[in-house]
Amino acid sequence: MNALTLPTRAREEWRYSDLDAVAAIWPTPAPTRIDVAAGDAAHHHMLQDAADGTAAVHDYVVTVGDGARCDFHVLNIGGRLGRVTINVKLGKGSHFELGGAILGSGDQTLEIVTSVTHAQPDATSGQTIRSILSQRATGSYLGKIAVARDAQRTDAFQSVKVMLLDRTATANAKPELEIYADDVKCAHGATVGELDKAALFYMASRGMDPATAKTLLLRSFVAGVFDSVADEAVRETLEAAAIAKLEAMV
């Protein structure tokens, strides 16, 4: 995904980005390569919590060998621009699982961009993204799934849910399916909603102040994304960072 020339909006994967912020750090670092050998299981996570006003772009290129599994978790919360891209190539009968959360406020632009290629038969992939956006933040998920001609019995899903705390925030959710095999299951769903007012009143009627009630609802909204993090210390780090950001947002 790295290129020599500055990206423009004409390129689909940069369409919703903050290009001025990208220009300031161009060229971005080379992608991190992850190779999961056949039959192995790998866990990776990315906590993107760059300092206020800065830009951070993290690119990953992941190869998952035959019968292997890769679990990836992303918490995208920091910086003026925070962009995490994951480019995955799946071997025969392998699995890729992504759990991602985007929590954006102020004028942040936070993005998760994935491209998952089912190159061989019998591979599966799942991507679950939860975004909470306030003020003038922009949160984008662009997810491409490519299924090669031979990749029969591919099973892939994308689930994207967004919560907008202010009408001025922007959410982009864009699935892109490119399927050349005929025995394929690809599901994608995206919803954009707001905090449930009936639930907020119910919670208030039981004594919860508005900030406590909102934080509890938002925590439950992103809960689940990090449930599958195998390493307990990593899970706690991600959850604590998510909660701290949420508390600052409400």
Added chain:
Amino acid sequence: MLTIDTLTNEIDGKAILKGLSLTINAGEIHAIMGPNGAGKSTLAYTLGGRPGYEVTGGTATFDGADLFDLDPHERAAAGLFLGFQYPVEIPGVSNLQFLRESLNSQKRARGEKELNGGEFIRLAKEKAALLGLDMDMLKRPVNVGFSGGEKKRAEMVQMGILDPKLAILDETDSGLDIDALKIVGAGINAIMRKPDKAVLLITHYQRLLDYVKPDYVHVLAGGRIVKSGGPDLALELEREGYAEVVAA
């Protein structure tokens, strides 16, 4: 404990309550009955502070404080409990988490010591047992997948844990079969039938009043209390119908 004086309100510009007055003292149980559309639920929501239920006139004083000066969560911390006709489902938040946050928020607001995990679980167990609700139910998300009767029992467990001074129970008997009605009735008595507490029961039917004996019964019609009396008034309403009694 609660004094409502010539209360008027509007929802979406439409007047619902039209000069309602009612006084409830500590130790008393009041029942408000009335036909559909009389404003019964509106009264409950207005006292609870639901957004959109705009007070246009009159006052309500709760334990010396101007009720309408308080936000909904402050009313709860002051000791008001609103039992919902249709309890709200909150996916992803367990009953225990919901109740612990609620109770501790109230305690923080009152400057009291918060309950730790162990203390809270003990309290929750005790109150769940009182209403015959399995603790496993309380581990599940708030009201999600609960039957109508389970929701109402869960509401009463909430009331037991939060231990309010005044409970306004909006059609708590709806959706209950006879067995559940007995349990809920006994729960209300056990939790609220005390000299320093009071209850306002809002109901369509006499049947809950067989289990929770009111000291006073009021008929709400057209946004006003049109008749008040003792427990016999409920029986008269049941026998004669609202139209007869309201016209008399």
